Amino acid sequence: MAFEPPQRLVRALGELPESAHVSDWLGQLPGLAEAALARRGVQAQRVQAPGGRSSLVVLVRYADGTPAALKLAPPGLRPDRELAALAHWGGFGSVRVLDTRHHEEDGALLLERLHPEVSLRSLPEAKALLEACGTLRRLWVAPAPGHGWETVAERTSEQAEVLRKAPPEAAELASAALAAREELTAAPAEELLLHGNFRQGKVLAGERAPWLAVGPDPMVGERAYDLARLVRDRLEDQMASSAGAAGARRRVNKLADALEVDRDRLRGWTLFRAVESGNRALAAGRRRDAELLLEFAGWL
Template sequence: MSRREFEAPARLVRALGHAPDAAREDAAGWPAKVPDLVEEVTARLGLSVERVQLPGGRSSVVVLVRRPDGTPAALKLAPPGAHPEREAAALAHWDGHGACLLLDASVPGALLLERLQPDVTLRSLPEAKALLEAAGTVRRLWVEPPAEHGFAYVAERTEAPAAAMATVDDEIRPLATAALDARAELLAEPAEQLLLHGEFHQGKVLAGERTHWLAVGPVPVVGERAYELARPALDRLDDLVASSSGASTARRRVGRLADSLDVDRDRLRGWTLFRAVDDALVSLREGRRSRAELLLEFAAWL
């Protein structure tokens, strides 16, 4: 296999180039190191390479590999600042219940994971069925966090997005202000503190062999279930916005999600508003203006 086949996916390269932190230069230069990293890590773990998973995500490179005994696996390589050790800690705590199994985390910056079906996500199902399966999967992840964990809490996770919302231009300011008000109100009320996936949506749930559907790619955080469900509420946004009854459909979706998992509707609406505006600002930074406009339209419906 040629070195070119080890190159980082284009969407990851674009995302790293728009990283909003001090590590941007290191992160943006990381894709050029991927071929050497693949060779180094696979040699250390005795893996044989099949192919890089494309199109890939915006936060890592996933290489489909086989272990020395021929067992299929997935090797995930994370760029600087991605904190794969936190993902490893969450996966180890779940131990395969609702999420893929962690097979090896001995090499810094790399995770060896259970191989799922990378091209089959919940988005391949009709929407009603996908929402049902998503609810069943995410419910299994909501457990007490391990003692003395190092995961961020929702209040900490949302600090940087809140700071970004406070500096938006006049066009977005009304929605940003509403999102900030919602966050402040939600954080002022006592809430459950469970281990959450952090970035759960239909594209993060893959078909598996030992069970039908398993989550991948957690960015673990400790907080309430309503924060977690805000991301699934934004799934298939293109179809929702294109609907002639988009506003009422959006509100019904939030209500169905809340009711299916016994979550307070108002808290889910508030976190969905906040996360929609946050995602819109990220999309604008990355040059995905059409996506940002969809998110802001959705946010306005809430």
């Protein structure tokens, strides 16, 4: 079969700083996918589309008919960190890894098959947030001693450097976001394993559990950082609501209370992450996305 990467993946990888290396990887992808399938003795059924923004996912079957999913990501996106996080969770709250024997050779992940077309976004908003909170409770565990994951402070330090060069239209919000980050990282916070990229679309329906998280970008730090991305989920719906800024603040308070997270810390990380994402969208020419993100940040 043809292993044509979905356009969503091509566009997203093209926005990365190392996009030249990613282009090479995309060109080699058909051969890489064939080799990864052969090593694991599985047969491709179809490429998942529209798929994700950081990897190619191929739905596959073992010879005995058992379904699975093969995930291939560029080496620069550190699939080894994703594997380490999934192994640490051991399928509790997250997708399960089926086979790790060939990961060091090609970086591919062979995972249990979930239902890629059914995420929490298919549920009514209140129910989706309830299930999302339940999933996060299972994922927030202590990391192993001597873990090799980035901390929230380290990850956001790099992002802060970019934000300091924000264009004039985002400069005021960038200053507010940088000040919030400075305050949030001034004192030691929790050290828990975080999903790092958690939102409703990253939680899929499964067979052995109703909902399981996929696609972590793991790091170690406080829960408020992980929860911050969920605050702005279904952003266009929030922006279209008549509730406006008051609605955004209520959402922060509701999620903070549901997961016993400090409201001010959640608001601060939500502000930082929204402005950082908006600045990246501006740099990539995604003006509509940038405007939504920065307006939302202004509400906070």
